[in-house]
Amino acid sequence: MSVTTPSGAAQEAAESSATQPILETRVLSVDFGGLKALDGLDLSVCPGEIVSVIGPNGAGKTTLFNAITATVAASEGDILFEGKSLIGLDPNRVTSRGIARTFQNVRLFANMTVLENVMVSQHCRTRQSVFGALLYTKAFRDEEAEITERGKEVLSFFGHRLTGYRFDQPAYTLSYANRRRLEIARAMATQPKLILLDEPVAGMNPTESAELTGLIGRLRDEWGFAIVVIEHDMEVVREVSDRVVVLDHGVKIAEGDYADVSTDPQVIEAYLGHGAAS
Amino acid sequence: MSLAELSAAHGPSPTASSSGDGTSDDAPPRPPFAQDWHRIARMGAIGAIGQIFISLSNMPVKLDGRAIIEGVLSLGYLSLVVLPLAAGSRVGHQLRREGVPFHRPGAHEVIGGAACGALVGGGLSLLAMLIANFDLREPLVNWSPILADLLAFNCGTAFAVIIWLAIGAAVGAAGGLLRVVPPLARRVLWTMVLTLFGSAVLESLTTDLAEGMGIEGLIDWFYAPRGGLTITGAIALAAGSGVLAFVARGRIKGAKARIDALEGPARNRAHLGLILATAAVLVILPMFAGKLTNELLANVGLFVLLALGLNIVVGLAGILDLGYVAFFAVGSYSAAVLTAATSPKIHPELPWFVALIGVVLLTGLVGLFIGAPVIRMRGDYLAIVTLGFGEIIRLLFLSDWLSGWFGGSQGITNIPGAEIFGLAEVAGTDPRSVFYLVLAFCAIAIYVSWRLERSRIGRAWMAVREDETVAEAMGINTVNVKLLAFVVGAVLGSFSGAIFSAKVGSVFPASFLILVSIVILVVVIFGGMGSIVGVIAGSAVLIGVLGGPKQPGLLAEFSEFKLLIYGALLVWMMLARPEGLIPSVRRTRELHQEELAQDAWLRGQTEDEHEGNGESSARQPSGEMS
DSSP: OOOSSSHHHHHHHHHHHHHHHSSSEEEEEEETTTEEEEEEEEEETTTTTTTEEEEESSSHHHHHHHHHSSSOOOOOOEEEETTTTTTTTTTHHHHHHHHOEEEEOOOOOOTTTTHHHHHHHHGGGGGOHHHHHHTTTTTHHHHHHHHHHHHHHHHTTTTTSSSGGGSSSSGGGGGGHHHHHHHHHHOOOOOOSSSEEEEETHHHHHHHHHHHHHHHHHHHHHOEEEEEOOOSOHHHHHOOSSEEEEEEEEEEEEEHHHHHHHHHHHHHHHOOTTTOOO | OOOHHHHHHSSGGGGGGGGGOOOHHOOOOOTTTOOOOHHHHHHHHHHHHHHHHHHHHHHHHHHTSEEEEEEEEEEEEEHHHOOOOOOHHHTTTTOOOTTOOOOOHHHHHHHHHHHHHHHHHHHHHHHHHHHHHOOTTTTOOTTTTTHHHHTTTTSSSHHHHHHHHHHHHHHHHHHHHHHOHHHHHHHHHHHHHHHHHOOOOOOOHHHHHHHHHHHHHHHHHOOHHHHHHHHOHHHHHHHHHHHHHHTTTTTTHHHHHHHHOHHHHHHHHHHHHHHHHHHHHHHHHHHHOOOHHHHHHHHHHHHHHHHHHHIIIITTTTEEEEOOHHHHHHHHHHHHHHHHHSSSSOOOOOHHHHHHHHHHHHHHHHHHHHHHHHHSSHHHHHHHOOOOOHHHHHHHHHSTTHHHHHOOOGGGGOOEEEETTTTEEOOTTTTTHHHHHHHHHHHHHHHHHHHTTSSHHHHHHHHHHHHHHHHTTTTOOOOHHHHHHHHHHHHHHHHHHHHHHHHSSOOOOOGGGGHHHHHHHHHHHHHHHTOOOHHHHHIIIIIIIIIISBBBOOOOOOOGGHHHHHHHHHHHHHOOOOSSSSSOHHHHHHHHIIHHHHHHHHHHHOOOOGGGGGOOOOHHHHOOOO
């Protein structure tokens, strides 16, 4: 995104930051009572990279997302975002640092309109107070126009599906696939640097998931987001991932590109059970 | 009263749209005596129990003094014919399902209604017999000869038994008949009935207004000296309203549809015109109204202010606050302490408007103080904690510990009125000026609600209401946002409190019972959560007509049964119209206009788009960008 900086020093800094991971977890552990949902996980995501996290049910994938977004507290280890720790922040502070997420079971603001859904998620990027709203100041109107504009921009990323008359439709009138799209749009509107997608194609038909796979690539290419995606659909994982991380019982059991990981005996064992690899 | 009428009026009306349904026109009317006797027996039994309950609640005896039409019908007897009418009408109600034949309404409805109505009336016959033979005055205080005489029209038990069966059957048949007559006739009939009822019930208001405008002569012709419409007046009113309803048929709806169909600036202009017209009426009306009406309007206004404040907390941010009266109390007391010379410890005797700054700051602080622990909870726990805080605040004002400041149970008396920049003195002795002051603050509250709802803060409130966890994950600081809702709501409530103390001239802890919180919440729910117009309409109906916790309404006779009617209205509302009397635009739009908009848009769209499983496979995402 910011490679066109004129000064050489800045360019150097940009390059060095390109090699430095944007997100890094260090020996991250999450305990639920006695159960270790995540156990000493080391994970890094570089800027502009798409990392898939896969693993059988209960492997700790969603817990990883919850820990990164501070929805659950990490019991051990550290989470670094752009070199700074996220431990101890409220979820809304994590979002304003630049991490946005979607949810496995779609959770939109169902009674708000499509446009309002993407407007409200720009909350942490806007500053107008009660007084601005009451006095209807120019700054307030400008900001409203700006977030409306940006909202429409992210919605138009999905073609006609979320635009036009749908701007003013309550979110609950959308079809299932469009709800998933709106969730991604809502995450994009928070102006993040990193997007966490929790099973973005779950419940979609093959055509829709193929289309969404293309969109995930474009999210990175056109918008410059780094993306971590949890996915069960191996077609999608193969298509989008630069790197695949496999979790089982909260532990990373494999990491690498899709071809390596998919033939790893440990991974096959985790998915299919003991003895399946032979 | 209006409960049953409304349910009858709003109940699905099979006759209304039979022309649209091909099968119903061809279907023969059902034979008159082929009835669903189970249904008739069930509704009749429920109605009979209702009749006995109404009678034993003493409503007929108490309201017998209030005449609707002189010498013909009193409010007391009216309360006894509502249930047979509703039951007779409901029993003819048919569920319409596709593919199931739907019979044309006819004699069947009338006979079923009469049978059901007779059963309902039979409840009173039974009661009359029981009163004659058993004495149950010990547990049931209203089990009295007065009730027996009322039921028997002073003609003995046997007459009572027969007459109530007959009245029930006749009224029930009339209810059934309502389903048979064409919709236009039904609408005209309802208009006539409601006009008669309304003009009889609102007698004090119309008389008051007529005196202000100097047309008492006309009023004397319509109303009997001892209350109630004269027979000639009733006939004239019924005829006049019937003709009007006939002439205006479809026009009101048409005009509303035209305004709704307007787009953009034209629509805004139409709305602005409506608002200005309403404002003009509200400014001009009190000039002609007497003390009584202005007092009533001022009370309604105070509750509108409170309800608008609570609407922000409950309707927008979704925080169920059951202790909202706390802010009303803090507003009243802080205004009293700051303005009155008689307040025990400090008496700066500030002018009211200067004191208002202090009131706002203090209430805002109290809002923060109460809000900070409360908003960390969710759902039921939050509601119970707010309930507790509401009581704590009242008990603090009542306590001996703080009586040095607030006078304990003696309260603070002799609070001066509000002086407005030396222009006018607003005090309880001049309800008109109080109303204007309340009106000004209501305008402020409406503006605040309206502006905030359409701002980033209002959207954040709605997001918190929808899903707090997700709102937090989308970067909204839910703690701050909820706290802000609490404080804004508190400040609006404190305006009401400050005006209240200037109006009444004294404040006592007893004015801030938990009942006030409940009533305000009922107003908000009844009117329509999140809807400014709804909240105002809710206050007008509940506070204006029925009366507030301590304030008399237009139906002063009802004050004893106020809470009973509140409860009945709320139950009916939750069953029939859970979105409230006048729901917010958001909800109306969701419920009704979306389908039309969707169809229109689809027709305009050149490319056909199917959602969900039928997503077209040929198009690439990039091709869709526009």
